[in-house]
Amino acid sequence: MTRFDGRVALVTGGASGIGKATAQRIASEGGAVVIADVQDDLGAQVATEIEKNGGKALFVHLDVTSEDGWNDAVAKVVDAYGALDILVNNAGIGDTEAIEVTSLDTWNMVVAVTQTSVFLGMKAAADALKKSGKGSVVNISSMYGIVGSGVSPAYHAAKGAVRLLTKTTALGWAKEGVRVNSVHPGFIDTPILGDTDRDMLIAGTPMGRLGRPEEIAALITFLASDDATFVTGSEFVADGGVTAG
């Protein structure tokens, strides 16, 4: 037996970075995984690679800001695999500017993709997760959901909201057989970093390197699995020491 035999997972933002590594890890441990993203070609490629390696995977197009989109995606998961046991709310985008020059459009877009998506996802998946009896939600926040950086007001606000949305949902579902936890990565080497100076990020990280997506996937899959059956409403930082000081 492997940890995810017979389990079904939905991973948003599964076409790239942390979501891709998480989908691959769940599939490699026996789970059926649905990759949901707006990057259709990349997402379909991830699903095809997993299947080539003997895993079970499916790609669904999902814009995580759409309530109808979420309802369709959850219905597709249950149609394809008969259940939904694990939800990884991972899709996210960031802003980079100071508050004085951040437009309302940027604020609304970042909050929609990074914060409202987590609300919509848990709401759409609630019935299926409760039916599972072993439901687990892992919401990807950030170390920047716990501490400020001086810029990126929408990202910090959204990630901070994800932290508490996680805790209140965990309490609401504590007796329903669904655990809900948040993961708070530091600087991880994925496309979201864009052209940010990697050397500056490394210099700000006590361990002296960027994190790898697989290192965050390891934490996410721990929380999603039966290794964490008494863990709910908790926040887990993986940041190479940045927030320890």
Ligand code: NAD
């Ligand atoms: P990434 O850019 O590689 O992946 C993000 C994925 O989300 C992409 O595949 C993108 O297409 C998808 N996405 C964006 N908007 C979407 C939408 N509207 N609907 C559906 N999918 C959408 O970046 P990543 O680093 O793997 O990011 C994953 C999560 O980790 C994000 O929530 C991010 O904020 C968080 N995070 C990343 C870091 C880091 O340094 N990489 C640090 C802390 C937190």
